[in-house]
Amino acid sequence: MTTSEIRTGVIGLGYFGSFHARQHAANPKGRLVAVVDADRERAEAVAAQHGTTPLSDPRDLIGKVDAVSITVPTSLHHAVAAEFIDAGVHVLIEKPICDSPDAARDLIARAEARGVVLQIGHIERFSPVFGLLRDKVKTPLTVECTRIGPWKGRAIDVDVVLDLMIHDIDLVLALVGSEVIAVEAMGSPVLAPTNDFAQAQLRFANGAVAHLSASRIADRSERTVKVVEPGHYWVADLAARTVTSVARGHTVLAQEEIAVPPSDNLALEIDSFLDAVAGRGRAVVDGKAGLDALVVADMIIQRIAQTSRRGATVSIGDQH
Template sequence: MTTSEIRTGVIGLGYFGSFHARQHAANPKGRLVAVVDADRARAEAVAAQHGALAVLDHRELIGKVDAVSITVPTSLHHAVAADFIDAGIHVLIEKPICDTPDAARDLIARAEAKGVVLQIGHIERFSPVFGLLRDKVKAPLTVECTRIGPWKGRAIDVDVVLDLMIHDIDLVLALVGSKVVAVEAMGSRVLAPTNDFALAQLRFANGAVAHLSASRIADRSERTIKVVESDRYWVADLAARTITSYERGHAVLSQEEIAVPPSDNLALEIDSFLEAASGRSRPVVDGQAGLDALLVADMIIQRIGQASRDGAAVPIGDQH
């Protein structure tokens, strides 16, 4: 299959799904064939924008597409993705991969059996700011991630750990490159039926420690990653698109700021997916990476639920 032959579809046209449809339609490596949503009016409106077919049942796309973006609620990820994977269709699933580790493992096994691409939509992996930071950081001792924003009233059925913090869980795992061995966490519900803010500490087998903070009820927006190495301190601002390094010299601390040009990270993610679907590359964030992030997120949520206990770190067994 060549990239020009990739027929694509988007399943789920909520807030983020409509963006997926736009990027699929704009990418010359594929051709947006159809969009799917249970809301007929919404499906027809998005389809009309991009010259695609409007469909109410995702199963109608089988035989008509080669690759799809799945942007339905997390609880439906497994059922929808399994139908496409079993039909030999490449799949990009918005994060998190699934609502349970067992469901994620099942999708990974199905994709391996069928030989299709299973990519997970951890969009921050495609941020040039993070890419530059990852290239420069060699041996992190501590990592501090902050991802907070004002209340928007969206995705309130999903814990903030799965809604926001999981982005940074994935980034930290990619930066540190070691197994998480213990977790401490706290959080609380405020406006939603699930946790609205969470704090977590991850300890890694190589001795590194990560501190993660996520909130959807903050008074400001912030998306930063701070990394301490033995001789340098890095501050990456994902929103402002800057990386600042502080290096220890001869009794002085030198400072350098790097500005990163603007980018459309979703466009980069979709392009990467189509490249993988064409067989030209491997997915940047595959099913196993999605499962690794979900396992850590699951432990954090469990730890928050154990608030009545003494706060001791919870050891993690084999994550795989």
């Protein structure tokens, strides 16, 4: 397949979907042939912006596209993605991969059977800030992730663990490279019917520990990853685009701040997806990586529920 032959579509034109449409339209490696939304007016408006075709039914795309971004609500990920995968269409699904590990496993099996790319939209993996941190960190002992922001009233159909924390779960798994063996967590709904804030501690088989905090009702915004390893303390500020290193010197601590140039992480993500579709590489965040993050997120959500009821412990062995 040559790059000019990659016909693309975007299904779901909400907050993230409209950004996907813009990036697909701007990328010369593909051609955006249609956008889909149940709201016909929204589909027509986005289509008009990018000179493409508006559709209301995703199934009308089958046979017309080689690859799609799926940005519908999480509860619909499996149903929509399964149809396209079975039709031999490559799919990029916004995180999380699905609303349950079993549904995610089914999509992975379908993609393997059809030989199509299944990429998950964990966009922070494409942040040059995280890329720099991952290149620098060798042996993480502790990782502390904070992802908080003010109330926006969107994505309240899912828990804050699936809405926000799952980004950092994926980053931690990529940094530590070991199996989670124990989970402690707490959280609570405040304005939404699902948990609006959550805190979790993950213990890994290699001895590393991660602390994660997520909130969508905070009084400020923060997206940071802090790592302690022998001789080093790292602070990656994903919003400010800096990586700070504090290292042990001979007599004093040496501190250095590295500024990372601006980038459009979604543009990088979609560009990588199109490269994978064209056979120029593999999906950076494939179905297995999406499943791994979802399994840990599911453990955290269960632990929160069990803690609020009786303080019970999640059985790790039952989660895989």
